[in-house]
Amino acid sequence: MNSEAWEFKLFGLVQGVGFRPFVHRLSQQYHLNGWVLNSSSGLIVLAEGITENLKMFAENLMTQAPPMAEIEKCKISKKKVVGYKSFSIRSSENDRDSGTILSPDTGICEKCLKEFYDIKNRRHNYLMISCAECGPRFSMAHMIPYDRENTSMNTFTMCPECRHEYHDIYSRRYHTEAIACSACGPHVWLADGNGKKFCGLANELLKRGKIIAVKGIGGFHLACNALNEAAIASLRNRKKRDSKPFAVMCRDLKVVKEYCQVGEHEVEILKSKEKPIVLLGRKSEKYLSANISPGINTLGVMLPYTPVHYSLFDDELEIVVLTSANLSDEPLIDNNEEALEKLNGIADFFLLHDRPIINSCDDSVVAVVNSATMVHRRARGYVPLPIRIEKKCSNVFACGGDLKNTFCILKGQHAFISQHFGDLSHYGNYRRYLEAIERFKQMTGSNPKIIAHDLHPGYISTQYAKSLEGMFSITVQHHHAHFASCMAENNLSDAVLGVICDGTGYGTDGCIWGFEFFYGDYGGIERLAHLDYLPLSGGDDAVYDPSRTVFSYLYSMFGNYGATVAQKVLPHIMNTDLKAMQTQLDNKIGIWNTSSCGRLFDAISALLGVCTKVNYEGQAAMLLEAISCLNDSRKYRFELDGNCYPYHLNVRNMFEEILFDMQKGISKEIIGGRFHATIIDMVVSTTMRLSREKQCQQVVLSGGVFQNRLLLKNIMHVLENNDLRVYIQRKVPTNDGGLSLGQAVVGEEVFKRVSSCNRQSSASGG
Numbered sequence: 001m002n003s004e005a006w007e008f009k010l011f012g013l014v015q016g017v018g019f020r021p022f023v024h025r026l027s028q029q030y031h032l033n034g035w036v037l038n039s040s041s042g043l044i045v046l047a048e049g050i051t052e053n054l055k056m057f058a059e060n061l062m063t064q065a066p067p068m069a070e071i072e073k074c075k076i077s078k079k080k081v082v083g084y085k086s087f088s089i090r091s092s093e094n095d096r097d098s099g100t101i102l103s104p105d106t107g108i109c110e111k112c113l114k115e116f117y118d119i120k121n122r123r124h125n126y127l128m129i130s131c132a133e134c135g136p137r138f139s140m141a142h143m144i145p146y147d148r149e150n151t152s153m154n155t156f157t158m159c160p161e162c163r164h165e166y167h168d169i170y171s172r173r174y175h176t177e178a179i180a181c182s183a184c185g186p187h188v189w190l191a192d193g194n195g196k197k198f199c200g201l202a203n204e205l206l207k208r209g210k211i212i213a214v215k216g217i218g219g220f221h222l223a224c225n226a227l228n229e230a231a232i233a234s235l236r237n238r239k240k241r242d243s244k245p246f247a248v249m250c251r252d253l254k255v256v257k258e259y260c261q262v263g264e265h266e267v268e269i270l271k272s273k274e275k276p277i278v279l280l281g282r283k284s285e286k287y288l289s290a291n292i293s294p295g296i297n298t299l300g301v302m303l304p305y306t307p308v309h310y311s312l313f314d315d316e317l318e319i320v321v322l323t324s325a326n327l328s329d330e331p332l333i334d335n336n337e338e339a340l341e342k343l344n345g346i347a348d349f350f351l352l353h354d355r356p357i358i359n360s361c362d363d364s365v366v367a368v369v370n371s372a373t374m375v376h377r378r379a380r381g382y383v384p385l386p387i388r389i390e391k392k393c394s395n396v397f398a399c400g401g402d403l404k405n406t407f408c409i410l411k412g413q414h415a416f417i418s419q420h421f422g423d424l425s426h427y428g429n430y431r432r433y434l435e436a437i438e439r440f441k442q443m444t445g446s447n448p449k450i451i452a453h454d455l456h457p458g459y460i461s462t463q464y465a466k467s468l469e470g471m472f473s474i475t476v477q478h479h480h481a482h483f484a485s486c487m488a489e490n491n492l493s494d495a496v497l498g499v500i501c502d503g504t505g506y507g508t509d510g511c512i513w514g515f516e517f518f519y520g521d522y523g524g525i526e527r528l529a530h531l532d533y534l535p536l537s538g539g540d541d542a543v544y545d546p547s548r549t550v551f552s553y554l555y556s557m558f559g560n561y562g563a564t565v566a567q568k569v570l571p572h573i574m575n576t577d578l579k580a581m582q583t584q585l586d587n588k589i590g591i592w593n594t595s596s597c598g599r600l601f602d603a604i605s606a607l608l609g610v611c612t613k614v615n616y617e618g619q620a621a622m623l624l625e626a627i628s629c630l631n632d633s634r635k636y637r638f639e640l641d642g643n644c645y646p647y648h649l650n651v652r653n654m655f656e657e658i659l660f661d662m663q664k665g666i667s668k669e670i671i672g673g674r675f676h677a678t679i680i681d682m683v684v685s686t687t688m689r690l691s692r693e694k695q696c697q698q699v700v701l702s703g704g705v706f707q708n709r710l711l712l713k714n715i716m717h718v719l720e721n722n723d724l725r726v727y728i729q730r731k732v733p734t735n736d737g738g739l740s741l742g743q744a745v746v747g748e749e750v751f752k753r754v755s756s757c758n759r760q761s762s763a764s765g766g
Contacts, residue, residue: 018132478505
């Protein structure tokens with residue numbers, strides 16, 4: 001029989017997932033010769049053999065691929081037969097035009113876990129065990145192609161046994177770049193506060209109430225026994241984290257179900273290879289310290305995702321606090337020396353390893369809304385997997401915002417969104433942001449000439465964009481980016497309605513927007529309605545001081561009566577401070593006008609005495625959501641003023657009725673529920689009116705306030721019952737972590753339209 005030679009070029013998630021070993025084994029099954037290699041543009045296979053075998057090989061290449069692989073495209077072409085005598089894995093190539101997607105870090109697989117616990121296995125109790133189907137990838141990669149020399153494993157020389165497995169076609173670790181064992185790989189050890197090796201077990205120390213800094217895949221965590229009140233209080237005191245919720249890690253799913261309400265979909269997420277933190281409802285009948293998540297009726301829960309984490313538990317210890325070890329607003333701590341220095345006095349002991357972390361990566365956070373996943377923080381387990389979008393795009397770089405920062409590189413039909421960086425005003429975060437930009441450019445083979453950034457002139461991300469030369473710079477209004485981000489994730493192209501409920505975003509009129517109704521697309525939006533502007537005394541200071549917000553609102557609406565009410569409900573504020581704010585408002589000094597939905601939640605939270613001073617972003621709104629009861633069917637009055645354009649939503653009546661309820665002694669739980677019902681009604685009734693006016697049945701919901709599940713579920717339910725098609729963000733955060741995607745697609749569309757106009761002008765001689 002005559003032989004043929006077929007070349008296969010595969011694109012997508014095909015590196016770091018065991019694809020080359022799979023191809024080699026498949027070639028043996030169908031008696032094919034040739035080679036396979038990693039390329040920065042993808043994975044290339046050259047196979048020679050009889051036609052029927054090549055056809056079956058091609059079919060199985062797509063249908064039987066490794067579990068972690070995601071093939072987006074496969075190009076097959078015929079080549080000249082060379083006459084290869086065997087099949088081999090060749091050295092990688094770098095062709096400078098990357099089409100490769102690097103695998104994210106994944107949790108330990110069942111096979112490795114079985115080996116870990118098997119006393120007869122040579123990797124028994126080896127805390128860095130992994131294989132072709134699990135373990136670190138993105139966090140240890142310098143660049144692509146994904147080869148050992150391009151990772152933080154490059155300094156570890158394989159022992160004879162590991163080398164044999166690496167070259168054994170039938171081994172699970174055949175060509176696994178992270179292959180290692182206790183004889184040749186990274187080591188884990190316990191150290192005391194001075195960095196000296198300590199003989200003992202981490203879980204025994206945790207049971208004694210000690211705090212341990214644990215080096216994981218993407219950075220350090222601080223761990224303590226979640227059932228030890230004194231240890232939790234000590235961790236809060238040492239870390240100076242008064243009330244921000246801690247995440248917990250449970251030994252297994254059975255323990256999760258003891259403490260939390262868990263649905264089927266939540267079980268799937270907890271057990272998934274991504275192993276994110278999942279927000280779950282707490283069970284009131286099972287005791288767990290309120291100090292873990294003060295005032296919040298949900299708990300951030302994850303399962304162990306590395307052998308190091310499994311080593312923290314035993315039959316007596318079933319649940320631990322596991323929180324990021326970085327200090328307030330600072331970047332993740334990701335190396336041993338920094339941990340020993342910065343966590344000295346916070347951690348009693350350190351569980352360290354000597355594999356360097358190249359790309360630090362926080363834990364991802366997700367929730368389940370209406371039986372589907374909603375990502376709040378997209379990081380470990382998901383990054384650097386791209387979001388696939390419908391239209392093919394130019395190379396665009398989007399800077400993101402300044403809080404909950406991510407950046408985005410748009411290339412072809414891929415939106416590569418970075419890991420979460422937090423607040424860019426901290427230099428350490430900004431430095432890592434710059435380093436990650438260069439690494440993502442290399443990994444994606446991208447050199448963008450189009451840059452998109454926020455409208456706010458004071459944003460560090462905006463200033464970075466303006467510092468670059470030779471780039472086509474595009475400014476994107478904050479809430480247009482939220483709007484476009486939701487459109488892009490849901491692959492919408494026609495004009496839609498959008499409701500953006502957010503905290504802070506610089507508007508085109510210089511005011512602070514945040515409760516907005518739009519109509520439009522990527523190229524532009526029309527502002528149809530918004531919350532009536534209310535003044536904020538002190539501007540940015542009000543974000544951290546809801547008392548200032550509620551005073552500003554009450555005084556601006558009701559004058560001296562409002563000031564008197566504020567004095568009663570805010571007894572902790574000195575009269576001199578109240579007078580100073582009153583003077584600011586009277587003279588319009590240091591005042592920002594805002595339509596922010598986030599500040600409205602802050603004001604009601606402070607008015608009810610739920611939260612008058614925030615220790616972390618969103619605290620006032622989260623605490624208000626936690627105590628609010630929607631069982632009461634009543635809602636407050638508001639006015640949609642249609643005599644102006646855009647329409648204005650006036651909430652003076654709502655505040656009047658809330659004050660009246662407070663005077664009657666109505667509980668804050670019921671008032672909070674009525675407030676939520678009012679916001680739901682405001683969104684629904686306004687959207688329905690605009691839907692009729694614009695003859696549009698599609699609406700996108702985005703912005704950080706839509707992390708409020710009480711709000712989101714009910715708004716979706718009512719709008720959908722009124723025959724509107726509602727789209728929310730599932731894969732990309734609805735908060736500012738999703739801004740960069742929106743900026744990127746807006747930047748692409750604006751650039752395309754400008755280029756088209758320039759071509760038309762040139763053609764007409766203009």
